[in-house]
Amino acid sequence: MAGVLSFAIIMNTSRDNLSEVLHGWRVAPPADPNFRHAVWHSIDEQTRVTWPIYLRAHPAAWTMAAVLAVSAAGYTGGALARAHVQADREAIVVTYLVDLDPRVQAVLKP
Amino acid sequence: MRFLGRTLVVLALAAVAAGFLCYRLNSAPALHAAVAKRDAMAWLQVDFHLTDRQLAEIKQAHEAYAPSCEEHCRMIKEATVALDALAATRGSNPAQVAAAERTLQELRTTCETAIAAHVRKVAGLMSPEDGRRYLALVLPKIADFDHQMAPGLDLKKGHH
Numbered sequence: 001m002a003g004v005l006s007f008a009i010i011m012n013t014s015r016d017n018l019s020e021v022l023h024g025w026r027v028a029p030p031a032d033p034n035f036r037h038a039v040w041h042s043i044d045e046q047t048r049v050t051w052p053i054y055l056r057a058h059p060a061a062w063t064m065a066a067v068l069a070v071s072a073a074g075y076t077g078g079a080l081a082r083a084h085v086q087a088d089r090e091a092i093v094v095t096y097l098v099d100l101d102p103r104v105q106a107v108l109k110p
Numbered sequence: 111m112r113f114l115g116r117t118l119v120v121l122a123l124a125a126v127a128a129g130f131l132c133y134r135l136n137s138a139p140a141l142h143a144a145v146a147k148r149d150a151m152a153w154l155q156v157d158f159h160l161t162d163r164q165l166a167e168i169k170q171a172h173e174a175y176a177p178s179c180e181e182h183c184r185m186i187k188e189a190t191v192a193l194d195a196l197a198a199t200r201g202s203n204p205a206q207v208a209a210a211e212r213t214l215q216e217l218r219t220t221c222e223t224a225i226a227a228h229v230r231k232v233a234g235l236m237s238p239e240d241g242r243r244y245l246a247l248v249l250p251k252i253a254d255f256d257h258q259m260a261p262g263l264d265l266k267k268g269h270h
Contacts (some may be wrong), residue, residue, distance in 0.1 A: 054117075055160040070124055071126075071128075073125035076129055077132035079128060080260070081134070085136070088145040092153045093251060096154070
């Protein structure tokens with residue numbers, strides 16, 4: 001406000017007095033205790049990188065990594081389950097056939 | 111750096127979730143339960159999609175087959191004992207040993223033929239697709255039993 005008033009005074013001052021007015025012009029803004037914090041906050045806002053921003057900076061790499069990780073894990077999970085099913089099936093078919101096969105029973109029976 | 115670690119953790123969690131989901135989707139809990147109980151009939155019902163009626167017919171077929179199975183078992187056992195006795199006798203006639211071996215082998219072949227006929231009958235009680243799958247699983251193992259004892263079978267355990 002002080003600056004604006006001084007500028008109005010300058011504009012209304014004759015050329016002869018201008019240098020005198022300018023010489024005596026002092027800007028005295030009110031002290032802002034939050035000024036330093038506000039400046040740093042502003043700088044921090046501009047430089048802050050969020051997680052989405054970080055991910056968007058490398059979209060191809062992270063997309064590929066996600067697809068590979070999920071696909072590999074899914075395939076491994078499916079393969080483990082199928083192997084487990086197959087192993088159990090092999091075990092039970094032997095149990096089943098032992099009951100049917102006299103050749104095995106001839107050995108097993110006392 | 112903190113975002114790299116966080117992203118890797120999220121990726122690992124997603125991978126674990128995908129692996130678990132695919133495991134559950136490809137698993138067969140009913141089959142595992144039947145195996146855990148060593149319940150071959152439950153396995154047949156689950157794995158070959160048997161209706162209660164089909165299962166009852168298959169159980170009936172097994173029961174009808176059991177006496178001939180017992181008879182084959184007895185004959186093979188007697189033939190084995192006879193062969194062992196001949197083989198253990200010093201100066202036994204090689205022709206007699208060979209004849210005993212032939213008898214045992216004939217009995218085993220007859221037995222294998224009977225089992226194969228029985229499982230074909232059982233397969234006929236299933237749906238065509240399940241019957242084919244059943245035969246593809248069971249027939250090779252029946253043939254293998256003649257050359258080697260049941261794979262993974264603990265012969266020290268009692269039976270029946």
